[in-house]
Amino acid sequence: MEKEDDSVFVEMMGGYPLIRVLDFLMTFREFDYPLTAIAKNSGVGWSTLHTFFPNLIKNEFVIETRKVGRAKMYKLNTKNTIIRKLIELDNEMCEIASRELIDDYLKTHPDGDDNIIEKNKAILEDFEKEHTIGKKARVR
Numbered sequence: 001m002e003k004e005d006d007s008v009f010v011e012m013m014g015g016y017p018l019i020r021v022l023d024f025l026m027t028f029r030e031f032d033y034p035l036t037a038i039a040k041n042s043g044v045g046w047s048t049l050h051t052f053f054p055n056l057i058k059n060e061f062v063i064e065t066r067k068v069g070r071a072k073m074y075k076l077n078t079k080n081t082i083i084r085k086l087i088e089l090d091n092e093m094c095e096i097a098s099r100e101l102i103d104d105y106l107k108t109h110p111d112g113d114d115n116i117i118e119k120n121k122a123i124l125e126d127f128e129k130e131h132t133i134g135k136k137a138r139v140r
Contacts, residue, residue, distance in 0.1 A: 008097040009090045017044040018052050025062065025076040026090055032065040032073040098124050 006015065007027070013019045024042040033041070039049045056062040063077045077083055102124065 008093045012093050017042070017048045020044050021049065021053075021056075022061075022076075022086065023090075026087055029076040029078055029087075032075040034068070034071040034073055036071075038074065095124070 007023050009023045009026070010019055020042040021038060021044055024038065028041075035049060035053065036046070038044075038053075039046050042049075053062070057064070057074075059082075060077050060080050061083055062074050065073045065075050067073065078087070102121065
């Protein structure tokens with residue numbers, strides 16, 4: 001089920017539990033989380049998460065970083081080639097969505113504020129220049 005505040009990645013790939021979990025982990029890839037937080041923040045049920053999370057670990061898409069008490073902490077394995085490509089795909093999707101938003105604005109506001117248009121174009125150009133695996137843009 002798509003929500004109004006879904007990311008571009010979820011909107012384009014579908015609101016499947018695996019996609020939601022990957023989206024959450026890509027968005028906050030610098031941090032590690034216990035499974036309860038991954039499930040809650042992804043909007044995925046605990047039992048649903050357990051149906052596919054072992055495969056994420058097995059395929060080294062997710063790595064265990066540490067233990068806090070009895071809870072194991074996990075984060076996205078950004079050293080994994082497939083995950084790196086997935087992040088690149090996500091960034092490309094965000095760039096396309098940003099361009100579409102600018103184009104839509106220009107179509108609906110032909111006499112719009114040139115400063116806003118130029119500012120948005122400048123933001124998009126900056127994004128393209130800094131487009132690296134460590135950067136992430138989200139369009140809501």
